[in-house]
Amino acid sequence: MIVVENLKKTFGGRDLLSEVSFTVSSNEKIGVVGANGAGKTTLLKMIAGDEPSSGGQVIISEGELSYLHQESDVQLDRTLNEEMWTALPEVNGIRLRVDQIEDMLILEECDAEDLVSELDAIHDRFKLLGGNGVDASIARVTTGLGFSTDDLRKPCGDFSGGWRMRISLAKILLRREAHLLLDEPTNHLDVASKNWLAQELAEYPGSILMVTHDQPFLERVATRILDVEYGKVVSYPGAFSDFQRSKETRQAQLDAMANRQEREIARQEQFIDRFRSKATKAKQVQSRIKALDRMDRVERIVDSKTTTFQIKSTGRVERVVLEADGIFHDWDDLPALLDVSLEVERGHKVALIGHNGGGKSTLLRILAGEVEPTEGQISWSERSRRGYYAQHQDETLDLNSTVLEAVRESAQDQPDGALRGILGRFLFSSDDVYKVIRMLSGGEKSRVALAKFLVEPNNVLLLDEPTNHLDAGTRDELLSALGEYDGTIICASHDPAIVDEIATHVYTVDQGEISLTDVNVPSPI
Numbered sequence: 001m002i003v004v005e006n007l008k009k010t011f012g013g014r015d016l017l018s019e020v021s022f023t024v025s026s027n028e029k030i031g032v033v034g035a036n037g038a039g040k041t042t043l044l045k046m047i048a049g050d051e052p053s054s055g056g057q058v059i060i061s062e063g064e065l066s067y068l069h070q071e072s073d074v075q076l077d078r079t080l081n082e083e084m085w086t087a088l089p090e091v092n093g094i095r096l097r098v099d100q101i102e103d104m105l106i107l108e109e110c111d112a113e114d115l116v117s118e119l120d121a122i123h124d125r126f127k128l129l130g131g132n133g134v135d136a137s138i139a140r141v142t143t144g145l146g147f148s149t150d151d152l153r154k155p156c157g158d159f160s161g162g163w164r165m166r167i168s169l170a171k172i173l174l175r176r177e178a179h180l181l182l183d184e185p186t187n188h189l190d191v192a193s194k195n196w197l198a199q200e201l202a203e204y205p206g207s208i209l210m211v212t213h214d215q216p217f218l219e220r221v222a223t224r225i226l227d228v229e230y231g232k233v234v235s236y237p238g239a240f241s242d243f244q245r246s247k248e249t250r251q252a253q254l255d256a257m258a259n260r261q262e263r264e265i266a267r268q269e270q271f272i273d274r275f276r277s278k279a280t281k282a283k284q285v286q287s288r289i290k291a292l293d294r295m296d297r298v299e300r301i302v303d304s305k306t307t308t309f310q311i312k313s314t315g316r317v318e319r320v321v322l323e324a325d326g327i328f329h330d331w332d333d334l335p336a337l338l339d340v341s342l343e344v345e346r347g348h349k350v351a352l353i354g355h356n357g358g359g360k361s362t363l364l365r366i367l368a369g370e371v372e373p374t375e376g377q378i379s380w381s382e383r384s385r386r387g388y389y390a391q392h393q394d395e396t397l398d399l400n401s402t403v404l405e406a407v408r409e410s411a412q413d414q415p416d417g418a419l420r421g422i423l424g425r426f427l428f429s430s431d432d433v434y435k436v437i438r439m440l441s442g443g444e445k446s447r448v449a450l451a452k453f454l455v456e457p458n459n460v461l462l463l464d465e466p467t468n469h470l471d472a473g474t475r476d477e478l479l480s481a482l483g484e485y486d487g488t489i490i491c492a493s494h495d496p497a498i499v500d501e502i503a504t505h506v507y508t509v510d511q512g513e514i515s516l517t518d519v520n521v522p523s524p525i
Contacts, residue, residue, distance in 0.1 A: 001025055001061050002047065002179055002207065008055035009042055016042060018231040019056070024179070024207045026062060031218040031240060032211045034228030036427050036471055040211045041070070041441040043228065044181045047209070063178020063206070070183050070442035072164035076157030080147065080167060083156050084138045087171035091134060094126045134174075141170045144196040145189070146356055161392045162188035173200065182210035184442055186217050187469050190356045190494050213443070213471045215240055230299075251300075258298040268292055307447065307474045308425045313487030314457035318381035319346050321460060321488050322367070327376035329362055336362045337373070338512040344488060344505075351503035352492040353517070358510045360492035361391060361464050367490065368462050380460075384488075387458035391465045391492075393449040399438035403428050403448055406437060410452045419455070426451045426474075443471045450478070463491040467498070 002024040009017040016039045024030055032040050045051035047058050048067040074083050085092040101119050105112060126132070142152065145166045151159075156167060165188045172180060180201075186194050198220040201208055209226075212218060218225070218240040225236045225243035236243040268288050275281035320343065327340040337359045344350055352360045365371040367378060368388035380386070390396065397406055407419050423433050426447045437445065446469040461482075467475045475495075482489060483502050491498055492509075499506055506518040 001059075002065075002209070003059040003061075004047065004056070005059070006056035007043070007046060007053050007058065009039065009046060009051075010054040015231050017228075017233075020231075020233045021056075022226060022233055022235055024209055026178075026207055027205065028223060029201060029204075029208045029221050030210070030224045030226055031222035032209060032226045032228060033213075033218070033240075033243070036443055036447075036473070037441065038228040039231070040228050041183055043233075044183055044209065044211060048181055060179065065179040065181065066172045066175055066177040067181040068169055068172055068183055068185055070187075072161065072168045074156045074164050074167050076155065078156055079153055080142065080156060080159075081138065081152040083167060084142065084152075084171060084174060085134065087174045088129075088134060091126065091129050091131045094122050094129070094131060097122055098126070137174055138170075141173050144193065144200065145170050146193040148357075161395050166193070169197075176204075176206070178206045180204070180206060180208045180210075182208065182212075184212055184469070185210060186212055186214045187442070192355070213475070215472065254298060254300055258300050261295075261298050265292065265295070307427055307477045309422075309451075309454065309477060309481060311454055311461075311481045311485045311487075313459035313485065314385055315383055315459055317346050317383045317385075317459050317488065320344075321346055321348070321381050321384055322490075323377075323379040324367065325377045325379075327363070327366060327373045327378070329359075329366060329371070329374045331362075335512050337366075340376070340509075340512070340514045342507070342514065344490060346488060347486075347504075349482070349485075349489040349502055349504045350491065351499045351506045352490070352509050352514075353494070353499060353506060354509040359512045359514075360509045363509060363514075364388070364462050364464050364490065364492055384460050385458045386460045386462060387453060387456050388462040389450075389453050389464060389466050391468065393453065394442070394445040394469060397437050397445060397449060397452075399436070401437055402434050403437065403440075404433040406448055407452050407455060411455045412457065414455065422451060422455060442469060443474075446470050447474055450474070459487040461485070461487065461489045461491070463489065463493070465493055465495075466491065467493065467495045 004020060004022050007017060007020040008015065020043065032043065034040050042051060044067065046053045048065065049058075050067070050069075075086070078086070085095065098119065101115050105115055138152070139149070147166070147170075156164060159167065169182075169185055172182075185197065189197060194214075194217060198217055201210075201221045208221075210221070222240055224238070225240060227234045227236060227243070227247065236246045238246070268291070272285050272288055275285055322342065322344040324340065324342040327337050328335075329337040340359075340363060352363065354360055362371065366373050368386065370388070401409075403423060404416065404419060407423060408416070411419055420433055423429075428435075428447070428451075437448065440448065450466075450470070467478060470478060479495075479497050479502065482491075482498070489502075491503075493499065503518075504520050505516065508515050508517045
């Protein structure tokens with residue numbers, strides 16, 4: 001059980017969270033939702049003990065707690081299998097000691113009788129702790145999260161940032177602690193891995209408190225929703241759809257109460273103004289003034305602010321924007337792309353789909369000029385101006401820069417006033433532009449990365465999973481902007497909205513090969 005009592009967090013003289021209280025019972029699956037910057041990640045950090053509170057307390061009983069941060073925590077020189085074993089320190093220590101003793105017995109370096117006696121004892125302990133089943137558990141969890149059997153032998157440093165986050169998640173699932181705190185667990189997952197994780201968490205024999213913007217995922221897993229708003233936390237029983245209906249009902253009730261109260265206040269104020277100067281009414285006037293001062297005002301639920309932006313292309317480009325011919329590429333002698341050819345015309349919005357590891361990101365990196373193909377030719381039109389948004393674009397931010405400094409790097413001499421206006425549309429207003437990147441939440445970093453990308457002039461967008469790390473409001477705004485964009489787009493994505501609503505051409509990239517899946521050709525631009 002997790003008990004949160006009157007928890008408080010103050011930043012810069014204002015209360016981010018104030019008098020937050022709730023209980024997480026055994027086996028509950030709770031989703032934490034709320035507006036951008038409401039304090040969801042800060043709440044998890046305080047519960048985990050990673051950040052001090054400004055008041056209140058957290059009591060954790062009936063078991064240990066595991067916390068999935070928004071940053072990975074893996075040792076890059078270990079293999080994936082070795083890293084997974086470290087999630088179980090005692091069992092792993094015994095395993096390593098067994099290997100050491102067996103080597104010593106072979107080399108006859110110590111007294112064999114003592115070593116055999118120790119080996120028998122730790123074998124019994126290993127069996128008692130379930131050590132014999134760890135390899136099978138590692139295989140089950142890593143396979144569920146999209147890793148192959150061969151991946152277990154790879155160093156963790158060979159994996160991208162997103163895959164390292166999967167490793168961190170896999171370690172937590174392997175530990176199977178009584179309480180899980182998960183901050184954006186689906187951010188780096190494809191559809192298959194996300195489906196597996198939803199089933200895994202729904203059946204998990206412990207309590208879960210998770211922050212995620214993935215509403216369908218919450219619908220499948222959560223049994224209660226905690227809504228963080230205006231420094232408070234409001235609890236709603238049921239799935240995410242139940243929460244949405246209940247909040248709408250609550251909002252309607254509060255609006256009705258507020259309307260009645262405002263009418264009553266206006267009536268009392270009218271009486272006060274009319275009879276303030278009459279001595280015969282002085283007692284009644286003072287009584288009504290005091291009553292208004294004591295009145296608890298009904299607070300309406302105000303809709304959260306959302307990002308608002310447009311994407312405009314810079315300069316008209318030739319009819320044929322891209323010709324890629326016979327692209328082959330290998331990573332460490334392993335084929336990633338096999339004879340890929342692609343032609344893209346002005347105004348096309350191309351979606352690249354397929355399983356992770358199929359070659360989509362490799363193809364985009366080659367098209368962006370970040371990687372030289374092993375074989376083949378890339379030909380861009382002369383007037384094309386390309387912008388590349390990587391799958392983990394937020395990881396490229398300088399953590400020591402301010403929000404304004406980060407965007408200024410890409411702004412090409414735009415004045416700070418214009419940049420502040422742009423950042424305001426991404427919900428960074430007033431002094432928020434001077435926040436240091438390392439102090440931002442994951443969602444805020446994603447919005448900075450997106451703003452930094454969009455201030456660059458371009459007429460071709462190369463996008464790798466652009467909606468992966470965005471909150472619901474920013475995702476919806478980006479999808480709308482991409483749909484209205486008057487340039488050319490090549491986008492790798494698992495987001496069905498990009499494939500179904502935005503793409504004019506859909507290509508499947510699988511095992512290094514590309515094939516046209518669907519065409520909805522627009523009128524020439």
